[in-house]
Ligand SMILES: *[C@@H]1O[C@H](CO)[C@@H](O)[C@H](O)[C@H]1NC(C)=O
C-alpha cells in the first residue's frame with residue numbers, strides 16, 4: 253500500500269486523532285501511534301495472511317499461496333492459468349523489488365503476450381516466451397506504460413501513481429487486452445523510459461508432455477522426478493560467470509554481490525536505469541529481461557514442479573523443498589495448503605533470525621497420471637537435445 257494511504261488509515265483508525273484538528277499535529281501523532289508504519293518498511297507484528305488458490309484440469313492440479321511475511325508491502329505477483337488454450341497451462345511467479353507495479357504488470361500482461369506472438373501460434377513456445385519477457389520492458393515505456401504502471405500502484409517519477417493513474421485511465425481499456433496492439437499514445441509522459449523498479453519472472457508452460465521454463469532473476473523452478481529435485485532454472489545472481497561478463501562488458505560493476513552496489517540480481521524486467529546503454533541490444537545491457545529457456549520432456553516419474561521466489565529458496569534448498577512437499581502430500585491433498593505450510597515453515601519466528609523476512613509466493617503444480625504422451629503433429633521438433641532421463645539446465 254502506498255505509504256501516504258497507510259498514514260491516513262492509521263490516522264483515521266486512531267481515536268485520539270478525532271479530537272485533534274490542528275494539521276501540524278497529524279504527522280506527530282501518526283509517528284507516535286504508528287511508529288512501524290511511519291518509520292520503515294518492516295512491520296513489528298508479522299502479517300501472515302495468505303492469498304491461496306487451487307485449480308485442476310484433466311492433466312494437472314495446482315495450488316498456490318502468497319504471503320506478505322514481515323515486509324510492509326507485498327511485492328510478489330503471480331499468474332496461474334490452467335487452460336490458456338486447449339492443451340496449454342501457464343504459471344508464473346513475479347517477485348518485485350523497489351515497488352510492486354512491475355510484478356503486477358507482468359502478472360497481467362506476460363502470458364497474453366506469449367499467446368499473441370506469431371512464434372507461439374507457429375508452435376515455438378520457447379521463442380515466444382523470450383519475446384514476451386523482452387516485450388514487457390517495451391510496453392512499460394511511454395505514456396501508455398506510465399499510465400498502466402500508475403494504475404497498478406507505484407509512484408512513478410515523483411507523481412502519486414495511484415491518484416493520477418486512476419484519474420487518467422480510461423476504464424474501458426481493461427477489457428479489450430486480447431485484441432490490443434499496445435499502440436503508441438501521445439501524452440504528458442510520452443518520453444517515459446520505463447520504471448526504475450523491477451521484477452523477476454519465472455514462468456512454466458505445460459503443453460502436453462512438454463514443459464517450458466523461462467526465467468529471468470532469482471526466482472526458481474524445480475521439478476521432483478521420483479523424489480529427486482532438479483533445478484529447471486538458474487538463479488541469476490550477479491556473481492554467476494555469464495552474468496558477470498555481461499555486466500562488466502556493459503559498463504557496470506559488482507560490489508558486495510550487487511550490481512553497482514545496489515541490485516542483487518542480474519536479470520529482471522524493469523530496472524531501466526541498468527538498461528540505458530544506447531550501443532547495446534536489450535540482451536547485452538547490465539541488467540536484461542532476456543530469460544533462460546529450458547525445455548523438458550515430461551516422464552511418468554515426474555511428480556510435480558514448484559515455482560517460488562527467493563524468499564523460499566533462502567530458507568530451503570531445492571531438495572529440501574521437494575522432500576517437504578512430498579511429505580505433506582502424504583497427509584494433505586489440497587495443494588494450496590501444502591504451499592501454505594511451506595510458507596509457514598519459511599516464515600522466521602523473529603526478525604533476528606535473518607531469513608524468512610521476505611514476501612513469499614509459491615506455486616505447486618502436480619501432474620496427474622498417466623501423462624498424456626501423444627504430442628500433436630505441429631509440436632515443436634527443435635530445441636530439445638537434452639538427456640532424456642535428466643532435466644538438466646540449458647547453459648546458453
Ligand atoms: C539448485 O540451485 C542451487 C542454487 O544455484 C544450488 O545451490 C543447488 O545445489 C541446486 N540444486 C539441485 C538439486 O540441483
Ligand SMILES: *[C@@H]1O[C@H](CO)[C@@H](O)[C@H](O)[C@H]1NC(C)=O
Pocket residue numbers: 503504505512525526
Ligand atoms: C553503474 O556503474 C557504472 C560505472 O560506474 C555507471 O557508468 C552507471 O551509470 C551505473 N549505473 C547505475 C544505474 O547506477
Ligand SMILES: CC(=O)N[C@H]1CO[C@H](CO)[C@@H](O)[C@@H]1O
Pocket residue numbers: 323327328347348349350351561562563564610611612613
Ligand atoms: C520474495 C521476496 O524477496 N520479495 C521481495 C519482497 O520485498 C523486498 C523489498 O522490496 C524485495 O527486496 C524482495 O525481493
